[in-house]
Amino acid sequence: MPRNLISAFARGNQELFHSAFLAWLLGKSSPHALGGAVLEGLLSLVGLYLPNQSYTIQTEACDRGCRFDILIQSAESGPLKKGLVIENKTKSLGQHLQLDRYRDQGYQVAALALLPQTLDASTRARYPVIEYRQIRDLVSSARLHRTPRSPAAARKTVMPASGELAGVSAAKLVPSLIPSYGR
Numbered sequence: 001m002p003r004n005l006i007s008a009f010a011r012g013n014q015e016l017f018h019s020a021f022l023a024w025l026l027g028k029s030s031p032h033a034l035g036g037a038v039l040e041g042l043l044s045l046v047g048l049y050l051p052n053q054s055y056t057i058q059t060e061a062c063d064r065g066c067r068f069d070i071l072i073q074s075a076e077s078g079p080l081k082k083g084l085v086i087e088n089k090t091k092s093l094g095q096h097l098q099l100d101r102y103r104d105q106g107y108q109v110a111a112l113a114l115l116p117q118t119l120d121a122s123t124r125a126r127y128p129v130i131e132y133r134q135i136r137d138l139v140s141s142a143r144l145h146r147t148p149r150s151p152a153a154a155r156k157t158v159m160p161a162s163g164e165l166a167g168v169s170a171a172k173l174v175p176s177l178i179p180s181y182g183r
Contacts, residue, residue: 015090016060019069022088022112023057025139026072037142042135043072046110046128048084050074066101069112084108086130089118096123 028036039057043049054075061071073083085107087099099109110128112135113119119129 015069015088018090019059019086019088022086022135023059023070025135026057026070028055033144034139034142035145038135038138039072041138041142042130043084045130045134046084046108048108050076064105066105068102068107071107081108082106084110086110086112088112090114095120096126099123099127 024030025032025034026039026042028039039055040049040051043055056073056075058071058073059069061068068085069088070086071083072086082105085099085102087102087109089111090113099111102109110130111119111123112130112132114132116124116129116131123129
């Protein structure tokens, strides 16, 4: 029996799946009832969160020969300048040269890793490192928000249609959404 959502989909080490799933969690209007809590928490982890800004999240975005796993951009000017590139390392060992290319193009850069040990020492010293356990903790500590939906949309979602989500902790509803690595 699968221990969590990722193993249930049998995608435990596929980077594209992980990036798409994380982008979905980061989306303020995604149908997960987390609102902007995960995005705000992630941007706070790397010191780039500013309240009252709207953000766009893209996967597999390209710019001048570079492909970004996840790109977060703000519609307003601020510390993100061109945007925050999150390089997702789920399986391969990360090296700073790829991240240096993104930084040299004017992007803010962070590395996402299952374990920080999968990144070389230079990468860990140069760039913020986000661990999957931190994403899990952001999801677990988020407060679920009631969102208005049509009856048809309510039937298509896994969330309860009763509207009793306001103030409920995501940790109570989805206790093991993201696997626990390194704990």
